[in-house]
Amino acid sequence: MVAFTIIYAVLTGLVKKAMDEGMSELVIITLRQLIATIFLSPIAIFKERKTKPKMTREICIYIFLSALLGATLPQYLFFLGMQYTTATFASTFSNLCPVITFLVALLLRLETVNIKNKAGMAKIIGVLLALIGAMVLTLYKGVSLTHKTTHQIRPLHTTNIGINNSPKKWMLGSIALLGNAFSFSFWMLLQSKVTKKYPVVYSGTVLMSFMSFLQVVGLSMAIERRTSIWIPKGKLEIVTVIYAGTATSGIGFVALTWAVQKRGPVFTSSFLPLIQVFVGLIDFALLHEPLYFGSVLGAILLIIGLYVVLWGKRKEVSINSIKLPEANQQQQEYN
Template identity: 35%
Template sequence: MAAGDCLPFLAMVLTQVGYAGMNIISKLAMDSGMNPFVLVAYRQIFATVALVPFSYFLERKTRPRMTLPILFQIFLSSIFGATVNQITYFIGLKNSTPTIACALSNLLPAVTFLLAVPFGLENVGIKSKAGQSKVLGTILCVGGAMLLSFYHGHSINIGESSIHWKYAENTGKVQSSNDTNFILGPILLIASSVSWAGWFIIQAKMSESYPAPYTTSALLCLMASIQCGIIGVCVEHDASAWSLSPGIRAVTCLYAGIVCSALAFCLISWCIQRKGPLYVSVFSPLLLVIVTILSWTLLQEKLYIGTVVGSVLIVLGLYAVLWGKNKEMMNPRNKIAVAEKEEKQEAKEDLELQLAVQ
């Protein structure tokens, strides 16, 4: 792997690790009685507070002039990338399990690929090995996710985790007696993936005309805070439901807002600018593997044959798409275009560094 590819790769892996932690503690917070609309609203508020200082100080001298078309694109990003995406995801998570939620989120590469083609952000190239690899990898990712979601098979006897989190065990017992809608959950999770893919496409277009990821992320979260706050108040009128007690609720909101919105949005926006929307989306299968391990370790969930086989298919699909994407980028014509883009980006970063020093 080239030196220029290491940072985007590490950024996306760290992003998936952060999302994995959010899935576990968010499920516990909602099992304790927290309304998902309240959780999403707090997440956006904390993300906005965390992002504003970074956007102001890091881009105050290099920030392009804001225009109405760009502002409208940020508004669309806030709807698809935050409000709709997160509300549907958390309600879906509440009505399912972290493993199912992560499995269905792996529809993202396929949906992103389908949306990116008509916008000219990706080429199918079915006659080339690179195009065939991307298509095959996408099919493997989706197939593995479906297998993991709808087929368990026999449990694998690997013993029990030596880690016993009493709070998680007690919360799980309370939640097991509550009703969950296992039809509504998957439907909303699929809708979340479609919305998330739409944000990738909008972000890719916007990053070309307005290369200021901190500013756009801060404005996105600010707009989403207003949207989610209004929706949350309309759905949940009881003031006590907005309390951040017990502590798991406060920890979840802070973690989701700072790590999984503020930090993740900046990292994802930067990676989209460098590598494109498909490169970012194909890292989502890693989240499933990480959450499966954490669910077994912390939540005492069992591992099934379907889980293991599905995870293997997803990882194989991930690397097939990455191989195809890399093969496509090594094409002489694409290589020149990418080199020119990276030179412009490096020149911009050097200018930003010089201005920051001054």
């Protein structure tokens, strides 16, 4: 999951630069899903040709919904939101995913919280710390730790609006990014069901990528009629679509699906706020942006919150592993 957050942070910067140079977000998504399908298909055939379960109508519907909620909608909404805002501001909305996933999982009874034990309290405290850290990253700038600056406290959305970003576009971008957070959270919850019905990770990702490709093609034909935009121009656009298809949609979604399969949606979503941290590090190290106290404080709170949630999940697994043999022993004695 840490590797995935680094991969996605790099993608965020590449896509923002490519769209600033005129590349359509629909072209990026379409080519990304096509490349991911081509990239993963040989791996899926080689590794899972003997273990792949029979395709049923139910599994097909699950994978179709998985493609819609996990690839088509969140990508389009994220790129649209980033086009109207900034890469840093867009990445902050990924910080909402753990909270949304946690709350929806509780409502659907996919996640349990026992506030009477340490594990349950740790999960609640960890999610709250991550949320506070996300708010600090978004709203508090603070003093510059690397360059002298006259700006001390300023909301993030007022520091990054460009000349072409009107308040109306910024609001539309924020709504799109909020939709992205909800869509991706629902995808992770759905994926916990999909991996049980269709437990082959590579084949499932290939089918999801291919269905998403078909969905985006249909959306593109309805929105964008120009044929000239479908040919990438320049090294940046070519590198962006290849990286997005192989690293992010290919390797990244395999890692996400595998993490959901092994540890559940709440565990997986807990890592997503790290994207914000790595985007900030990339801005500082490669783009030479100044490092602010608010960024450091928010990142520390996010990481502490993440580790508290992970400790709670690990403690919960330990408690359940102890209770299960005891319950089996009592059942055997009763029998």
